Amino acid sequence: MIPRIVHDCPITNPNTRTIWKAGARATVFWDTSGIPVNTTSTGKIMLGYLEPNDTSEHLDTEHPMAEGFKIAEGHVSVTVPRVPPKKDYIAVLFGDSGNRSPVFTIEN
Numbered sequence: 001m002i003p004r005i006v007h008d009c010p011i012t013n014p015n016t017r018t019i020w021k022a023g024a025r026a027t028v029f030w031d032t033s034g035i036p037v038n039t040t041s042t043g044k045i046m047l048g049y050l051e052p053n054d055t056s057e058h059l060d061t062e063h064p065m066a067e068g069f070k071i072a073e074g075h076v077s078v079t080v081p082r083v084p085p086k087k088d089y090i091a092v093l094f095g096d097s098g099n100r101s102p103v104f105t106i107e108n
Helices: none
Strands: 011-013 019-021 025-030 042-049 066-070 075-079 086-094 104-107
Touching: 025 086, 042 075, 066 075
Parallel strands: 019 104
Antiparallel strands: 011 025, 025 075, 042 066, 042 086, 086 104
């Protein structure tokens, strides 16, 4: 059995200064420097949000913003969901390991 090589791809955008507009196109970026050469991992991006005193990420698992893209590309374009305006949204990158962005804002 081939050992699994876990790599970490921290999300670099969106970040705490990011403001997305509901219904618009946006790009999620992540750091690919820790990815092994020739990796074929594919990913999925989900939107979630945080609430004070709650450890849940409240991920919208039924409606991924993107999926099936190559993690090694370091970015993917998404359509920002039409969700209530908030300042505590997060984007989570799933692939080899889950990586959560800092909180950011979505406005209508």
